[in-house]
Amino acid sequence: MQKVCPPSMTILRKRPLVQAESKCFHPTSAKKTKIKQEEVVPQPVDIDWVKSLPNKQYFEWIVVRNGNVPNRWAKPLDSSIFFTGPSIKVPDKFPETYARMRVLRSRILAPVDIVGGSSIPVTVALQCGISRDQIPPRDYRLQVLLGVMLSSQTKDEVTAMAMHNITKYCIDELHCKLGITLEAVLQIKETKLDELIHSVGFHTRKAKYILSTCQILQDQHLGDVPATINGLLALPGVGPKMAYLTLQKAWGIIEGICVDVHVDRLAKIWKWVDPQKCKNPDQTRIQLQNWLPRGLWTEINSLLVGFGQIITKSRNVSDLLKFLPPEDPRNSLDWDLQSQLYKEIQHNITSYPKWVKFLEGTPGLNADAEVDVKQEDNANEQGDIRVKVED
Numbered sequence: 001m002q003k004v005c006p007p008s009m010t011i012l013r014k015r016p017l018v019q020a021e022s023k024c025f026h027p028t029s030a031k032k033t034k035i036k037q038e039e040v041v042p043q044p045v046d047i048d049w050v051k052s053l054p055n056k057q058y059f060e061w062i063v064v065r066n067g068n069v070p071n072r073w074a075k076p077l078d079s080s081i082f083f084t085g086p087s088i089k090v091p092d093k094f095p096e097t098y099a100r101m102r103v104l105r106s107r108i109l110a111p112v113d114i115v116g117g118s119s120i121p122v123t124v125a126l127q128c129g130i131s132r133d134q135i136p137p138r139d140y141r142l143q144v145l146l147g148v149m150l151s152s153q154t155k156d157e158v159t160a161m162a163m164h165n166i167t168k169y170c171i172d173e174l175h176c177k178l179g180i181t182l183e184a185v186l187q188i189k190e191t192k193l194d195e196l197i198h199s200v201g202f203h204t205r206k207a208k209y210i211l212s213t214c215q216i217l218q219d220q221h222l223g224d225v226p227a228t229i230n231g232l233l234a235l236p237g238v239g240p241k242m243a244y245l246t247l248q249k250a251w252g253i254i255e256g257i258c259v260d261v262h263v264d265r266l267a268k269i270w271k272w273v274d275p276q277k278c279k280n281p282d283q284t285r286i287q288l289q290n291w292l293p294r295g296l297w298t299e300i301n302s303l304l305v306g307f308g309q310i311i312t313k314s315r316n317v318s319d320l321l322k323f324l325p326p327e328d329p330r331n332s333l334d335w336d337l338q339s340q341l342y343k344e345i346q347h348n349i350t351s352y353p354k355w356v357k358f359l360e361g362t363p364g365l366n367a368d369a370e371v372d373v374k375q376e377d378n379a380n381e382q383g384d385i386r387v388k389v390e391d
Contacts (some may be wrong), residue, residue: 034166045253047227058137065252067299073106081295100365115160115322120147124163128336139181141225141250148242153175153201162197182223185214209237217326227251254387258301259285262308270352311346338376
């Protein structure tokens, strides 16, 4: 298989008017080109190449691949990312609204930003005295998978505490300096693991699934996380949402949209999918994939989850802040202003017309995004749909 250079968030464009000198793009050398295309797709990933990367290079690559770069939401998207085929119908005002959503998202801090799927391993490791540079990529991929498995029907803050408990046990009791590794987890008895993760939903079942999964990884996958959807779905307790999220966060492979309860709920409220035909998150995923521009698949989950999380009334800011190192600049946020912004979002997120009106009327949200897609300027005639605020 052809090697792929580590740029990752660079987008492979069909039929460029300017021929690139190399098929391997680099963030510092990539040039914007005018394109004619029907789809924007991420570059393929060479798994053997990813496995060969040493720690520093792996994390530099995976961070860019997943878009987890500083100030990611405030950086305008290239307008070409919104191009779709002529037969594909997107929601009214979607490109403009989406661009404004990203700017608004840059002003709020949500749990997913600190203890989300790909953040938990690094955040928890730092709390346990392990820097990112000390985490072997294979262990990181395992930690992403376990965190995703624990997160089902559980708040990110609670999932992070469970991961912290496992990490401390591996360090203190199993004398594994690196914390969670495959070898260490396989030494934990099921009853003890259940005790360590007792705060998460369905903890007893998840303890069994995790140990069974780790044994399968050792016996069938050379101790590493599978790099295919089918391989992940074959693991005990791993569903489509977990599989697509793990594949993206651990391997940088974007084969589908990760749709959790937040994405599912908001996509239905905003009529991005047909609520009558989408009875579960996987049906919502399939409908979204039918029209959402491929270049947005990487970030749509983190974008919407952030909004979904902050409108839940049961969130406790102190639970979130205790995961931030003292020197983290986010500790200095004005939480009174954040709280006010949360309330405004919660009040206006209840229907797509109301949400669009709020975004259009909020100063400073007309980002420099070069969205030049003509849309009919008519709001959908639909009533408000109340947001269920519990997770």
